[in-house]
Amino acid sequence: MTSQTTTPRAPATDQRWTLGLASVGSFLVILDLLAVSTALPTLRTALNATIATLDWTINAYTITFAVLLMTAAALGDRWGRRRVYAGGLLLFTGASVACALAPNAAVLIGARAVQGVGAAVTMATALALINAAFPPERRGWAMGVFGAATGAASTLGPVLGGVLTQLLSWPAIFWINVPVGLAAAVGVLLRVRDGQDRTAAPLDLPGLLLGGAAVLALVWGVIRAATDGWADRTVIGALVLGVLLLGALLLREQRTKHPMIPLRVFTDRAFTSGVVGIFLQSASLTAIVFFTAQFLQNGQHDGPLEAGLHLLPLGLVPLLLAPRTGAHTDRVGTRPMIVIGLTLQTVGTAILAVLAGPDLPYAVLGAAVAVVATGVTFAVPALTKSVVGSVQPADIGTASGLFSTVRQVGAAFGVAASSAAFTAAGGYGNVAAGYRAAMIVAVAAVGIAVVTTPSRRSATARRSRPGR
Structure with a gap:
């Protein structure tokens, strides 16, 4: 049986803080997903790497981001979304420092993978914080504001990446995250409440592993398909494996008492x-x-x-x-x-x-x-x-x-x-x-x-x- 601790709906002031701080973190996450793309030629010269290698500065971020979103949401439900969100921001910020200081492409790719982990934690819990803070009749407006922030980041990412790289240097793309990320993390801890029914159900670890592996196989497959084509045997194998893992996940969730995804x-x-x-x-x-x-x-x-x-x-x-x-x-x-x-x-x-x-x-x-x-x-x-x-x-x-x-x-x-x-x-x-x-x-x-x-x-x- 699941035991829950109910937290009252956040008052209007707390709702505004929640929406603003959740939007700031998500803005950074989406911005960094795209800002690196316009800096790839400069990175190739600065780090003495090929563009094919540097493509993984985007892919590493994308894969860890997609794979760990469900895990982050599950941890937020159990440990408290406010604390998990702040932790995600701090991890994202620390990885941004590592990206800015990277001496070569391998270190940069590794730091980007860690940054993707922080991004997953930040994005999953940001959306959950907003939805828990606002009643259903106000969620559309809140999602509109949140969507404006992420939409602006989607477009400003390539522009800002080009401006910072051209006027300053490529590490500036990552340094800009540090003061904003730290300020947002502190603000969340001071001004935001969880506003949630926190579950005490045990973590569905097999479900998390199956779900993460399924997403990893599918995302890997479609990323490879973009360069190698859909008929490539590695692509087909990854996609088939992803589908099989999804089937195993569904069977697992049907039979377990505490599923990661209630069917x-x-x-x-x-x-x-x-x-x-x-x-x-x-x-x-x-x-x-x-x-x-x-x-x-x-x-x-x-x-x-x-x-x-x-x-x-x-x-x-x-x-x-x-x-x-x-x-x-x-x-x-x-x-x-x-x-x-x-x-x-x-x-x-x-x-x-x-x-x-x-x-x-x-x-x-x-x-x-x-x-x-x-x-x-x-x-x-x-x-x-x-x-x-x-x-x-x-x-x-x-x-x-x-x-x-x-x-x-x-x-x-x-x-x-x-x-x-x-x-x-x-x-x-x-x-x-x-x-x-x-x-x-x-x-x-x-x-x-x-x-x-x-x-x-x-x-x-x-x-x-x-x-x-």
Whole structure:
């Protein structure tokens, strides 16, 4: 039997501190996921390494980040999310120092892997802290603010990486995390409460190991597929192993008394379709960001910094609109916002696919990117609320960790699938054709997501609706 200690809902002042500090940590996590990409040529020279080797400064971070999200959520449920979140920030900050001081590529890759561990702990518990602090009728607004912060980080990452590398040096990308991370960790310990039903159930260690191994195999497989193709035997083997491990995890969770992932959450249609929706939405968006940056640089001859600036609508639109769209989700419900958002993302991506060419005016490309960003701003807070709002309070940590894990796996899948299409259509020999093919894959992913949205609210969401 599970014993729980119930903590009262946080008052409004504590809610604001929780939202602000959780958003700061998550901003750093997403920023560092992308900022290194524009510094790779400089890193190659400074560390005397190949670009292929330095790609692992991104892959090492991505893999540990995705693999450990569920473990971090489980630990937060048992040890207290506030303390675990602060610990994740401190680990992330310490690893950032190691990255900045790295004398060679091997040390940098190792430090980035540790940084990914801190990122997983930070992101999983940040989302859980916010969801526990805010009542269901205010979660849409909170997710909108949180989404604005992470959305801005997604776009500012490549820009800031280019600026810091060009004006200062590549270690500045990591040094900037140190004062912000330390201040946020101290702030969390002083101003944030757990606001949760902490579980005393024993840790499902076999479940954690199976789940982590499954995610590792799947993420490894899709990362390899981006370079070696989907027909590569190593890729096929990794993906098959991942599926088999997922099957073993499901069998384990059905039979154990204290499962890591209570399978009852998948009986709610809003939860399940929300999880599928964020996987496909994330796959599409990541493909758009990755290949639009490539198209701008290799198809329209932008420099790295200019390309980053041309992608600013992806960050500015969520920053301006997300709190409003999140609050609107609280008023009208998740399904209309998800449908509108995913439809807008589909339309914007389709424009990019149809009109891609060397002479595509930036006014058109920028407008299409802004439509995509508007769609993301509508859809993501609503998808988050659809998943987390469908579960009981005791399952919020699990739902938050699963949501974040699926989102990261979807991002890796999106890059791999669109890379295959890009290469098949001409690759860097015909960038416009390759970009068009990649955007067709992105359109297909988000188009499927439109029809997987919930057709009804979950029972939990209906019970929590004001006035009911």
